[in-house]
Amino acid sequence: MIADAPTARRRPWHWRTLDTAAGGLAVDLSLYAVSTIFAAITAVTSTLLPHRAWGAVAAVGYLVATLAVLTQLLLRRHHPTARLVGLGARWTITGLTWAGTALLPLLWQSIERANGRTDRAQEEVLVVEHAGSRLLEHGTPYLGPDAIAALPPGEQLLGYTPYQPGMAMFGLPRALTDTWWTDSRVWFAVGTALALTLAVTALRTTPATALPAPAAHRRDSALLRGVQAATVLPICALTLATGGDDLPVLALCLLALALAAAGRPGRAGLAVGLAGALKLFAWPVALVLIVWGLTRRAGTRVAAGAIGLPVAALIPAILVDRDALTENVLRFPLGHGLVTSPAQSPFPGYLIATALPAGRLVAAALLVAAGAAIAVRLARRPPRTAVATALICGYGLLAAIALMPSTRFGYLLYPMALLTWAPALHRPVDTPATPLPDLPARTTSV
Numbered sequence: 001m002i003a004d005a006p007t008a009r010r011r012p013w014h015w016r017t018l019d020t021a022a023g024g025l026a027v028d029l030s031l032y033a034v035s036t037i038f039a040a041i042t043a044v045t046s047t048l049l050p051h052r053a054w055g056a057v058a059a060v061g062y063l064v065a066t067l068a069v070l071t072q073l074l075l076r077r078h079h080p081t082a083r084l085v086g087l088g089a090r091w092t093i094t095g096l097t098w099a100g101t102a103l104l105p106l107l108w109q110s111i112e113r114a115n116g117r118t119d120r121a122q123e124e125v126l127v128v129e130h131a132g133s134r135l136l137e138h139g140t141p142y143l144g145p146d147a148i149a150a151l152p153p154g155e156q157l158l159g160y161t162p163y164q165p166g167m168a169m170f171g172l173p174r175a176l177t178d179t180w181w182t183d184s185r186v187w188f189a190v191g192t193a194l195a196l197t198l199a200v201t202a203l204r205t206t207p208a209t210a211l212p213a214p215a216a217h218r219r220d221s222a223l224l225r226g227v228q229a230a231t232v233l234p235i236c237a238l239t240l241a242t243g244g245d246d247l248p249v250l251a252l253c254l255l256a257l258a259l260a261a262a263g264r265p266g267r268a269g270l271a272v273g274l275a276g277a278l279k280l281f282a283w284p285v286a287l288v289l290i291v292w293g294l295t296r297r298a299g300t301r302v303a304a305g306a307i308g309l310p311v312a313a314l315i316p317a318i319l320v321d322r323d324a325l326t327e328n329v330l331r332f333p334l335g336h337g338l339v340t341s342p343a344q345s346p347f348p349g350y351l352i353a354t355a356l357p358a359g360r361l362v363a364a365a366l367l368v369a370a371g372a373a374i375a376v377r378l379a380r381r382p383p384r385t386a387v388a389t390a391l392i393c394g395y396g397l398l399a400a401i402a403l404m405p406s407t408r409f410g411y412l413l414y415p416m417a418l419l420t421w422a423p424a425l426h427r428p429v430d431t432p433a434t435p436l437p438d439l440p441a442r443t444t445s446v
Contacts, residue, residue, distance in 0.1 A: 022073060023080075024090060024221055029069045031228065032097065036062035038234045039101070049119040050242040054105045058237060061100030065232075068093050087220055094228055102237035103189060109241065110183035121185070122243040123158060128184045131161045132171020140317045141168035142324035148338055156339045160332045165313045165325075166277035167245060188244035195251035195271075196230060199258040203424060222423040229420035230254060235413045243410075249279045250414055253393075254421050256289060261386035261425040265298035266305065273309030280333075281414060283310070284400070285393045291382045292389045335360070335406060345409040353405035360405050367403040374399075386425040394418035 019027055039062055043055030076085040083089065113120040131141035141161050148159040161168070170191070173182035180186075203223055230236055230250060240247045252275035259268040272289055275282030286306035293302030317325045331337050344350055349367065353359040374396045383389040398415035401407050 019225065020221070022076065023085060024087075024224070025069055025073050025076065025085065027225070028090060028093070028228075029066065029073065031232070032062050032065040032069055035101070035232070035234045035237075036066055042238070048122070048242075050109060050122055051238065053109055053120065054238050054241045057105040057108060058101040058234070058241070061097060061104065062234075064100065065093055065097040087217065087224065091224055094224065094232060098231040098237065101232060101234075102240045105237075105241040106185050106189060106244070107180070110180045110186060113183065114178070114180035121183070124243040124245050125184050126158055127161055128163070128167055128245060129171040129174040130158065131163070131168035132173075132184070133175040135165075135168040136172060136175045138320065140320040140324060141165055141171075142317060142321060142328045144321055144324040145327045145338065147324075148327070157342070160337060160339070161328050162332050162341070163245065163279055164277050164310060164329070165317045166274070166310075167279065170245070170248075185240065185242075185244040188248050189240060191248035192230075192240065192251040195248060195255045196227060199251070199255040200227065202255070202258040202262045202264070205262050219424070219426075222426070226254070226417075226421040226424040230417045233413070233416065235410060235416065239410050239413060245279070246281070246410065246413060249275045249282055250417055252278070253282055253285045253414075254417065256285065257386050257390050257393075257418075257421060257425055260289060260292060260389060261427060265293045265296060266301040269293070269302035269305030270309065271305075273305035273307070276306065276310040277313040280329075281397070281411070284396055285418075286310075288378065288383065288389050288393050288396070291378050292384070292386070295382050295384045333406075341406045345407055347402050347404070347407055349403040349405050350407065363403060363405045367400065370396075370399045370403055385427075387422050390418050390422040390425055394422065 021027070036059055039055045039059035041055070042051050043059055044052075046052045046055065072085045072089065075082055079085070109117075109120040134143070135141045141163075143159050143161075148156055151159050170184045170187045173187060174184060176182065200223060203219075230247075236247065236250075252271050256268045256272035256275065259265075259271055268289055269286075272282055272286045276286050290299055290303050290306055293299040314325070327337065332339075332341065335341070349363040352366070353363045356362055374392065377392070383392055394415045397418065398412075401411045401415065
């Protein structure tokens with residue numbers, strides 16, 4: 001079972017000893033070295049051309065980061081207190097690595113695509129940009145079933161927009177002008193960077209000078225590791241550079257958890273509501289956050305944003321063309337569209353659905369059973385801390401991804417980032433599970 005605050009105080013994180021080895025540099029070295037190998041293999045073996053192009057650039061970026069950390073380790077042996085081996089230097093390397101392994105490949109592919117290359121973007125990029133154009137012209141990002149059926153067979157898949165209406169906003173720049181900086185991936189990156197910056201700021205609301213030095217260092221080290229999991233981890237860097245639609249959703253979920261840890265339930269609800277207006281993957285996180293809010297007598301404040309924003313985004317699409325919304329957001333993801341989703345990674349749910357008689361029903365039953373188990377856990381032991389909330393979300397999404405009949409390997413970025421983010425949410429000075437006053441003296445809340 002997942003521990004709440006009292007248990008978390010008694011039991012240190014199991015991986016803390018490893019994570020702090022050589023001042024955190026040991027894990028940094030492993031991360032960048034393994035990522036170098038992954039990117040190099042992707043560049044040589046991937047059957048997806050945007051992935052191969054990413055690997056060719058990212059392998060160099062990860063290799064440079066690996067050599068930089070090796071230099072830090074050598075310097076640390078002789079000068080263990082030098083600034084170049086400290087936390088600030090690790091943050092710098094992380095930022096530069098994200099620039100070299102995600103942003104540089106993204107910009108490179110965007111420019112090549114603007115110059116006529118047709119193999120420099122995944123289908124998600126085209127889908128989002130088409131959704132933006134339809135939103136601008138027709139008031140809804142969705143095509144109806146008749147319009148999709150009228151498309152040539154090879155284009156029907158691209159006619160679907162299996163996202164929430166808010167995702168089309170990232171495609172609006174391309175609808176206005178056709179150039180490299182209107183590529184939807186550029187705006188995915190902007191949204192991701194902004195959300196993560198706000199999350200880091202929220203988690204640093206307790207000044208380091210107000211904490212004992214060891215507590216401040218542990219907080220900032222855990223925060224760095226969480227940021228690495230959402231940026232330089234290959235599954236995240238690859239996704240942002242080639243497709244990108246999942247990264248702003250993930251970053252907004254992390255922002256919501258950071259605001260919850262900072263004791264700002266209303267703002268947490270708004271952040272996860274924005275994520276839910278983009279993609280369904282944020283809805284389970286919103287549900288768990290609402291339960292967390294109930295333990296602080298702030299459930300209404302969380303729910304106002306977590307439920308209100310996705311509903312507000314859906315209303316215009318419902319009014320313009322309800323059947324088109326249903327076809328794209330419900331029928332297609334459930335496997336009842338005119339074409340089948342290509343999301344077919346070999347996880348247990350997919351293997352069960354394809355190998356067993358009535359396999360889809362079996363996989364669906366297992367998925368429902370997992371959801372019921374999580375619901376019972378929430379009812380019997382609701383999360384009272386942001387740490388417990390993140391852990392429930394992470395393990396819950398991991399179970400869902402494993403059991404869904406149609407899924408992608410790339411979706412693992414959600415549970416991996418959420419579980420790594422959890423230690424960064426631990427407050428050095430625990431706050432009581434009571435609501436914040438309406439007009440606090442030192443902090444503000446929504």
